[in-house]
Amino acid sequence: MRRAFVFAVMLGVCPLSLPAAEPPEMQVILLGTGYPRPDPEHAGPATAVLVGEKLFVVDAGRGVVLRLAALDLPPSCGVVGSRCLAAVFLTHLHSDHTAGLPDLFTTSWIFGRAAPLEFYGPAGTREMAAALEKYFAEDIRIRRDLTEMLPAAGATLNVHQVVQGVMYEDEAVRVTAFAVDHRPVEPAFGYRFDFFAPSSADESYPQDSSSALPFRQGTASAVPNDDKERRAFRSGAQTPRFLRGDPELGQPPSPARRIVKTVVISGDTRPSDNLIKFARGADVLIHEAYLPEHFDDVDSPAVAARLKRYHTSADEVGQVAAAAGVKLLVLTHVIPGDPESEKIFLERARKHFKGEIVVGKDLMRF
Numbered sequence: 103m104r105r106a107f108v109f110a111v112m113l114g115v116c117p118l119s120l121p122a123a124e125p126p127e128m129q130v131i132l133l134g135t136g137y138p139r140p141d142p143e144h145a146g147p148a149t150a151v152l153v154g155e156k157l158f159v160v161d162a163g164r165g166v167v168l169r170l171a172a173l174d175l176p177p178s179c180g181v182v183g184s185r186c187l188a189a190v191f192l193t194h195l196h197s198d199h200t201a202g203l204p205d206l207f208t209t210s211w212i213f214g215r216a217a218p219l220e221f222y223g224p225a226g227t228r229e230m231a232a233a234l235e236k237y238f239a240e241d242i243r244i245r246r247d248l249t250e251m252l253p254a255a256g257a258t259l260n261v262h263q264v265v266q267g268v269m270y271e272d273e274a275v276r277v278t279a280f281a282v283d284h285r286p287v288e289p290a291f292g293y294r295f296d297f298f299a300p301s302s303a304d305e306s307y308p309q310d311s312s313s314a315l316p317f318r319q320g321t322a323s324a325v326p327n328d329d330k331e332r333r334a335f336r337s338g339a340q341t342p343r344f345l346r347g348d349p350e351l352g353q354p355p356s357p358a359r360r361i362v363k364t365v366v367i368s369g370d371t372r373p374s375d376n377l378i379k380f381a382r383g384a385d386v387l388i389h390e391a392y393l394p395e396h397f398d399d400v401d402s403p404a405v406a407a408r409l410k411r412y413h414t415s416a417d418e419v420g421q422v423a424a425a426a427g428v429k430l431l432v433l434t435h436v437i438p439g440d441p442e443s444e445k446i447f448l449e450r451a452r453k454h455f456k457g458e459i460v461v462g463k464d465l466m467r468f
């Protein structure tokens with residue numbers, strides 16, 4: 103029963119219609135399916151993961167707060183989910199993925215987030231966090247010390263530099279970062295969300311598949327995270343190593359836990375074997391995609407060639423989904439995002455992937 107419930111895929115573009123009854127325990131919501139070019143129908147890249155009353159946001163592109171405002175989140179979550187916002191995860195620091203972050207940081211504080219914003223991202227994230235606090239310094243002083251007297255902690259960020267491995271885990275969800283290939287932007291990450299059954303769950307649920315993930319237990323480092331390591335990585339002198347567990351988080355999760363649903367978010371990447379490993383058997387793969395002819399039309403040959411080298415075409419994304427054996431492929435970061443192109447994306451991806459495919463639109467839920 104429960105399994106059937108969580109595997110039920112809810113598709114639809116209506117932004118304001120969560121079922122009136124009991125809210126689902128877990129939902130993944132496309133907040134923004136666009137890319138750098140402004141488009142009122144497609145906010146910048148951002149995805150919400152709602153688990154009970156915890157809200158996780160992966161990337162925070164242009165318009166993320168307005169899209170959050172369109173969600174019928176539990177009332178206890180406050181405005182734009184401010185009191186439920188458990189963490190923000192960045193895949194990489196391209197501006198289309200971070201342009202909405204200042205708004206998310208400050209608006210969630212103004213409307214109820216009393217604790218620091220838990221902020222996960224690659225190298226450079228710490229500097230971005232410091233810059234945000236500086237950018238809003240005068241507003242923070244006013245709202246904290248003069249007018250609303252808001253809690254000081256909410257005006258800060260708690261930075262977690264991401265490496266490949268388990269970055270977050272609680273009783274309901276585990277978040278695993280994995281390296282993708284968006285070079286020369288590196289490191290860049292995708293995220294895998296494994297949702298757990300309650301401990302009292304039916305024994306027939308599938309076993310936690312974490313042992314199938316390509317971790318090497320006990321390795322102390324991971325993908326390159328500073329300039330020196332990045333140079334070594336580029337030159338081939340260093341192969342990325344895999345980490346099972348954030349050293350700050352301690353022990354890896356108990357193997358006895360049961361996963362009832364897995365959702366994988368690609369971030370920006372060219373076709374990545376490492377993504378295929380980490381997405382193996384996922385229920386939902388949310389993956390970027392583009393049409394090559396669009397770059398040929400709107401960009402110079404040199405720029406078009408560069409863009410094609412670090413993104414994934416409609417054909418390639420079908421191949422990736424087939425290789426990973428996922429159940430549902432959702433395209434996001436769709437370039438271009440016009441309705442006429444939707445059919446082309448589907449036709450090309452379907453040549454390779456026989457499962458269900460959806461071209462993502464803002465506020466679709468899975």
Ligand SMILES: [Zn+2]
Nearest residue numbers: 137196198370
């Ligand atoms: Zn992007």
Ligand SMILES: [Zn+2]
Nearest residue numbers: 194196284370
């Ligand atoms: Zn990018």
